[in-house]
Amino acid sequence: ELKVEQNPLFLSMQEGKNYTIYCNYSTTSDRLYWYRQDPGKSLESLFVLLSNGAVKQEGRLMASLDTKARLSTLHITAAVHDLSATYFCAVDSRAGSYQLTFGKGTKLSVIP
Amino acid sequence: SQTIHQWPATLVQPVGSPLSLECTVEGTSNPNLYWYRQAAGRGLQLLFYSVGIGQISSEVPQNLSASRPQDRQFILSSKKLLLSDSGFYLCAWDGSGYSEAFFGQGTRLTVV
Numbered sequence: 001e002l003k004v005e006q007n008p009l010f011l012s013m014q015e016g017k018n019y020t021i022y023c024n025y026s027t028t029s030d031r032l033y034w035y036r037q038d039p040g041k042s043l044e045s046l047f048v049l050l051s052n053g054a055v056k057q058e059g060r061l062m063a064s065l066d067t068k069a070r071l072s073t074l075h076i077t078a079a080v081h082d083l084s085a086t087y088f089c090a091v092d093s094r095a096g097s098y099q100l101t102f103g104k105g106t107k108l109s110v111i112p
Numbered sequence: 113s114q115t116i117h118q119w120p121a122t123l124v125q126p127v128g129s130p131l132s133l134e135c136t137v138e139g140t141s142n143p144n145l146y147w148y149r150q151a152a153g154r155g156l157q158l159l160f161y162s163v164g165i166g167q168i169s170s171e172v173p174q175n176l177s178a179s180r181p182q183d184r185q186f187i188l189s190s191k192k193l194l195l196s197d198s199g200f201y202l203c204a205w206d207g208s209g210y211s212e213a214f215f216g217q218g219t220r221l222t223v224v
Contacts, residue, residue, distance in 0.1 A: 098213035
């Protein structure tokens with residue numbers, strides 16, 4: 001059974017600071033996804049990481065994937081209040097499909 | 113362009129009542145379709161997926177069922193709702209040539 005673990009589950013940080021969210025998964029997979037969820041809303045796709053060593057950046061967020069370590073990171077640079085949300089990582093449980101197993105999510109609060 | 117529609121957006125139903133949630137996708141053909149649920153204490157969980165008309169696979173045993181009467185229509189149903197069916201239901205699709213799944217806006221179901 002595929003397991004996806006995120007940490008931390010809760011993160012309170014000041015504006016301007018940097019931090020990293022970690023996502024570990026238990027079985028081999030070459031595809032990892034990061035989503036953002038605002039309260040009461042659906043999932044917004046942030047990054048799709050499709051191979052070992054993949055690194056993607058969008059604004060203050062950067063995601064990377066190490067398939068050998070079964071680890072992905074989401075790095076936040078110089079946080080701003082607008083980044084407050086819950087962030088999920090997800091992994092395909094079966095090759096060739098998008099049957100995703102999600103982590104429990106990291107609730108990020110950026111404090112002015 | 114492709115779009116996904118879910119309705120209703122919000123639903124309050126009494127215990128023991130039936131349920132029907134609908135999801136339709138526009139602008140693509142032969143999509144894979146998925147129902148996910150986000151519930152307190154259980155995180156985001158894949159409930160059903162479908163690779164074609166009439167083809168439904170269930171990931172977890174539950175009080176719910178799914179049907180795919182048309183290529184781009186996916187329906188989630190229950191004959192008698194339980195309190196534990198409360199949650200945020202998300203429909204998603206993917207298709208050939210896409211490297212990720214796309215989520216609908218969700219239906220928030222409260223069983224009272």
